[in-house]
Amino acid sequence: MSSEKIVPGRILYGPDFEVIEGYITIKDGIISKVTEEKVDSQNIITPCFVNCHTHIADSVYKDPPLGEYDRFILQHDLDSLVKPPDGLKHRVLQKTSTQELIEGMRYSLKDMLATGTSSFADFRENGLPGVLALKDALKSTDIDHTILGRPSGYVGGTDKTIMEVERILEHADGMGISGINDMNHELIEAIAECTKEHKKIFAIHCAEKERKGIDTTLGLQPNFLIHMTRALKEDLETVADLDIPVIVCPRSNFTTGAGMAPVAQMLEMGIKVGIGTDNVMLNSVNMFAEMEILSKVFGLEDRQVFKMCTINGASILGQGRTGMIQENCRADIMILNGYSNNLSGTADVLNSVVRRARPDDILAVIDSNSCKN
Template sequence: MELSGTILAGEEYEPVEGRVVVEEGEITAIEEAETASSDIVCPAFVNAHTHIGDSIAKEAGRGLSLEELVAPPDGLKHRLLREASREEKVEAMRRSLEFMTQSGTTAFLEFREGGVDGVHALLDAAAHIDIDPVVFGREEIDVLDIADGYGASGADDADFTSERNEARRREKPFAIHAGEVDEHDINPALDLDPDFVVHMVHAQQLHLERVEDDDIPVAVCPRSNLVTDVGLPPVEALLERTTVALGTDNVFLNSPSMFREMEFAAKLFDVSAPEVLRMATKAGADIAGLNCGVVEPGREARLLVLDGDSDNLTGARDPVRAVVRRAGVDDVKRVIQP
């Protein structure tokens, strides 16, 4: 397979006119050459934090606080999840996953409620869709029998030492929400030596230093944080210290569109377009242990082809800024999944 056009190549996403050569699902070469194609070829997205189960209640909960929306066990999302049938939840998740693939996402890191049954339901929803779930189960230690890792709600909710130890014993990753509402649960979360943390909205200097010293990646979800009125993560400060990846968080609050998340981050924070694209691709891939997120030889060919001659993108002088700040699902021409 050969894909021609403007290639956003390497870890700096440098625009290169030419071709990407793919063999057996792997990028084998990038060849500079003149081409008549106006396509833009870039890495497909890796969504670093989702709650896809919330697809049953899109736009529910107007006016509620974060605790009223999502706090276990009686937050709105948990009540709605309990009330919905398994079939309803699986179908709702399937529809969200279909949209994610259409909008260029080929892998996602899911914090999945419902224990073992919840993980099975998500896997059923994704079974016939060209997308790879990296599932962090919750609520039961036994969820590690089937999940890729354990995703804890937060250090204020429970003592997750046993879950952390069991994940380590099984050589599976452990992740935890931290610093979403305030700073009080950040140190206890970091004490668990997580493989990554989510949110860090209220990170202070000490927390930033700990993240840097321990090389702990962070998944940030700025649109979700804005909707729930908890503040915004210190993205610039985090980027100076560790790997920072973008996630779209709860589906009932936000569309799981990485285009929207990138545009929001690029226009809100003092970060460059290549940095934001890296947050939406390579950073999430690195956290998930996937060999993608960069267009270079030796990487999996998880690629996104955009129509650079669409009404929205034609005339763009900077293709990286155009992908990050302007592009959308209507500009997607093809999604390549090995």
Template sequence: MEDDYTVSGVVFAGDDFEPLKAEIVVEYGVIASIEEKKHVDNRWILPSFFNAHTHIADTVAMDYPVSGSLSELVAPPDGIKHRILSESDPEYIISAMKATIGYMKSSATAGFLDFREGGTSGVELLNTAIRGENIDGRILGRNGGEDIADGIGVSSIKEGRAAFETVESIKEEGKFVAFHAGEKDSLDVDGAIDMDPDLLVHCTHATDSQLKRCADEGISIAVCPRSNWRLGVASGKNNPPIKKMLDFGCKVLLGTDNVMFVQPDIFSEMSFLSYVYGVDAADIYRMAVDCSFLFGEPYYIREGAPAKFYAVDSARFNTGFSKNPLKTVVTRINSSHLDKDY
């Protein structure tokens, strides 16, 4: 897209998404002004998404016919996905990641935070895939990859002392620290919190006291509801306890997790979250945007912010009849509704 342009429609501005008939003026890739207008085009204009948790290299194992426990499927170093990755040609992995990046871009995702296995070579492969793609790709490495990445993504506190020592050195460098925690049970959550990370991923079975610690200590939580259900670690609307997270004041972010099992589609994740967990549409949408706060300017539509937004053709199909457009976006919209004209 050009650095300078204008677009008009119903703009869902700020972090309260109050609909406003307006024209957005973009200069040098930044929102220069938002000017109210009486007459605008048939568009809903909304902030783009930042996917808070992905493993996009696992595209090479998409829908591989597997069964077994969570550990057998994804735990390093011998989980099925790790074996598939180790057997895959590097160029094949790059092409798979580029294809998934293209999918995310086509479905209104402008940024993603990826846990990347494979040490320094794994991070280099993802950097190659991101290059020239016009997407905010942030990488958390491990096994040495954290040295050339944006930070470290730890699979579990079970990695032990060596991982903890690496975390401490990464924190001293001012880099980002994230842990998987609480996916199968609550036993590893307190240990992960003790490491003072920036982010915990999953917390599917976190207790009230653990959630309160996250809120009090400013530790964000990335939830991945569809993945939790697909992998059999969630069985109802209380796993993960998203409403409790919000009630305690946790910063909750939305991710899609492993492309081996779940497509990195935030529209689908939002819809699932709404129907299964009954979370308010505005809260869900904030969860889909807020990871952008962790890596720079947030994507909310306001003057001075980066022009990270997309448009829905509100005249297409039946969505223009909505009495609650934000809820319609959260529960009914998909990439086929997106306006490609600007």
């Protein structure tokens, strides 16, 4: 027997998030109808977030010391925190038991759903065991996921590494590589080629701390890039010409001292931009926090901010039927309390969702997987 659910309120409808009053009809996890009419509800219905870049394995070691302070100012050292193989994150992952890692990841998966995220893409360290650990953690949730693994080591013969990559690709959606400067170039080229032969996703960090290696990275023809914080205009022009999407991680880049990605330039050049929260060790998985920074610190148009956090992310990850509210799309939606102390009295619904909405405004998260029979 089919299940049907009616959700009334103010709806952010379609790819441009037009605010309409009415109700959504959901049948077997799909939006079967959107009806525009006057309803007795001020609640706000929005698509769920798509978090395009996470590292959730380091959920077991949240908020470590970030470095030394000089005159009350943090002296950032990105490499000491996350650079493989000896950065703090990697030392923690190596010494933590698999069961502890799985439990930590489960907490973050639940937190994603609770804060309005219905889909995420994770760069998973530690080879095949790392991928299998994340798949184990995912058994307890209905959240959509894209798992991007990586080899367990950064030295050794190409043939041995490619054999490991092939085993990983049997269980993962692709490969997520730390960066062009963290591995032998010939090896990374072989990994990219192997991934493409398997018709899987190849993604890579690029220009997070320094510009070095951008041209070599682009030559790998990745499906998407992470960060591009240090990219120059000419780099972005090449990225736009190659039609490569970019995932930016605003809070993470501030936390590590990487700086501000040139997001406005990316958008002006027609680059498709998605948003990620990056390492749970450094930042929560709360996408509302990313939106507020993008709106108020980067000064970006609120509609574009919301697109980057929803429909753009869905498109980049190949999830074309989610990220927006429209007929025949998947019913991955959240209902925000339009009567809350925070959201009541809004002059513009979309602006308020982007600039001030918080997880405690969420009345319910409906994901398409859990509302199927």
